[in-house]
Amino acid sequence: MAVSASKFNMFAFFKLPSAWWCGVRLRHIERSKAVVTVKHRWVNQNPFNSMFWAVQGMAAELSTGAMMIDQIKESGHHISMLVAHNNASFSKKARGKITFTCEDGDLIKGAIDTAVATGEGQTIWMKSVGVNADGVVVSTFNFEWTIRLKQ
Template structure:
C-alpha cells in the first residue's frame, strides 16, 4: 500500500492531533523528498509573535518520519522506528506559511537493508529545512532515527 498525502494527513489527524490542530499538513511525498507546511497562527504562536519552536519541530520531524514509515511499509518487514536525537538551529522569526522540506529519503533504504540482514539496530540522520514564503531559511532541524527489526 502506497503512502499518499491524504493518508498521511489522516494519520496526523488521528495519531498526532496536536500537530493537526496547529496546522501541520503534508503537501507532497515521494521516495526521496517530503514537504510539510504549517502557517503561523494564534494557536501555534510564541510570546515573540512568531511560530513556537515545538510546532516547527513537529512539522520538520514529519518530513523525515513520513519517508521512514513509507520505506518500512515497502520493505514488508516489521521494523520499529524512534527518534534518538535531534538538533535545531533557528535563524529567523517564523511567520506566515513555513515550508519544511527533507530530501534525505535515499538514506533510509540502506539502513533498512542492514537491520534486516544483521538483526541489529541502525541509526541515521535526516535534515529538514524550514523556509518562509519568501524562500528565506528560518530553521534547520536534524533528526537521528533509530530503526530495528522486531
C-alpha cells in the same frame, strides 16, 4: 509510494492530533523527498508573535518521519523507529507559511536493508530545512532516527 499525502494527513488527525490542530500538513512525499507546511496562527504562536519552536519541530520531524514510515511499510518487515537525538538552529522568526523539506529519503532503504540482513539496529541522520514564503531559511532541524527489527 504506498502513502499519499492525503492519507497521511488523515493518519495525523487520529494519531498526531497536536500536530494536526497546529496546522502541520504533509504536502508531497516521494522516495527521496517530503514536503510539510505549517502556517503561523494564534494556536501555534509564542509570546513573541512568531511560530513556537516545537511546532516547527513537529513539521520538520514529520518531513523525515513520513518517508521513514512509508519505506518501512513498503519493506514488508516489522520495524520499529524512534528519534534518538535531534538538534535545531533558528535563523529568523517564523511567520506566515513555513515549508519544511527533507531530501534525505534515499538514506532510509540502505538502513532498512542492513537492519534486516544483520538483525542489528541502525541509525541515520536526516535534515529538514524550513523556509518562509520569501524562500528565507527560518530553521534547520536534524533528526537521528533509529530503526530495528521487531522480535
